[in-house]
Amino acid sequence: MSADQPDRAETRPAMRDALVSAAVALFAEHGFDATTVDDIVARAGVGRRSFFRYFPSKESVVFPDHEGTLARMSDFLADESGFAQDPVARVCDAARMVLAMYAADPEFSLARYKLTRQVPALRTHELAVVRRYESALAAFLRARYSGRADGDLRADVVSAAVVAAHNHALRGWLRSDGHGDPAELVEHALEWVRATYTDDVPSAPRTAEPEEDVMVVVARRGTPMWRVVQRVQEALD
């Protein structure tokens, strides 16, 4: 999916790249708190105003691709061609755009992870960024669930669950110092959430009619739903 691939030429012109590289190198050498914006622009060889043209704060230089990814995610969710898709599957696809951003530059992502663990201000900044992704997903789901009982509640819970699953997998990959395929980890986690909340199961293309194979479940009325489901699941397995 082309929308999954950050357009680095567009979102990171050379000066912006130079500022990010200088900042990350200085934070690693002297620590985040001891490094000033003046230190960063001196290392990058650009003027102070250039820094603030690209970044509103010293924190934001550590997360240079989030604004672009947020914008692409909004476009993706607003694209009407996706309205035929199950809404939960759609927000899972949107979440994968964040993963793609991290996976596009593993070295930078791992360095940032180490830095973020050490600097509370960066962790807090990251929470605010994650919240914006979650809000974008929730807004999309609220619209899709409008008119449905508990639609807003469902939208908020599903978007939180999708973000939690995505971040669980992403964090696992970062913590392992980038071992394994992050896309596989995220795939597994998102599928777990999608299976819980999806209710429009896309019909798989069928080439042949399956054999008639009848299953019968007999249950006493009053049997708890979870028990019925468990027995049916066992029979299907």
Add this chain to the structure above:
Amino acid sequence: MSADQPDRAETRPAMRDALVSAAVALFAEHGFDATTVDDIVARAGVGRRSFFRYFPSKESVVFPDHEGTLARMSDFLADESGFAQDPVARVCDAARMVLAMYAADPEFSLARYKLTRQVPALRTHELAVVRRYESALAAFLRARYSGRADGDLRADVVSAAVVAAHNHALRGWLRSDGHGDPAELVEHALEWVRATYTDDVPSAPRTAEPEEDVMVVVARRGTPMWRVVQRVQEALD
């Protein structure tokens, strides 16, 4: 439940209360950014060092009860008498302790909500606080799900879902300017999440055997699980 009731005498001695009142009044009168810690201590009639004895920052004075609630929540989750309870129901009970804190002082909670909407620094501070609640719930669930396939993933997703549902209901109440019973709203939202994720359904006390009332489900093998569940649900309704 006594653990649900903030012990205000213990967590808010008079000087602490005076600082909170002075701060909230000044923030309302002059705005958060224009108010300094010196202004707050002058209004409260105490020394500057007293402020920092109780609060690490100007932001934290707006959330004076969260530390106490976090500590009570940790005690509640560590209490082994709760280990017989379904883990999802247990974290829902823990989340209700946050609601109890907000509901104990509606006037303060509503004033804080208005202030927080206006000040980005407070919203960010609040996100960090919410994250600590969520981490406490996730740590509890990770321990309860240990050894289970995808236990950590499940713990992270369920705790995020519980927090999202709780905050959805709490926010709805705050946005409505405190109309209605927040406990009912939270109850409904948490029950929605509990029903999704719980798998140890507590057996209800039975006083009489229900009538024999047999339900039969017939399904072709290969029928999607969601369709079987839908039909069973319809039959049970």
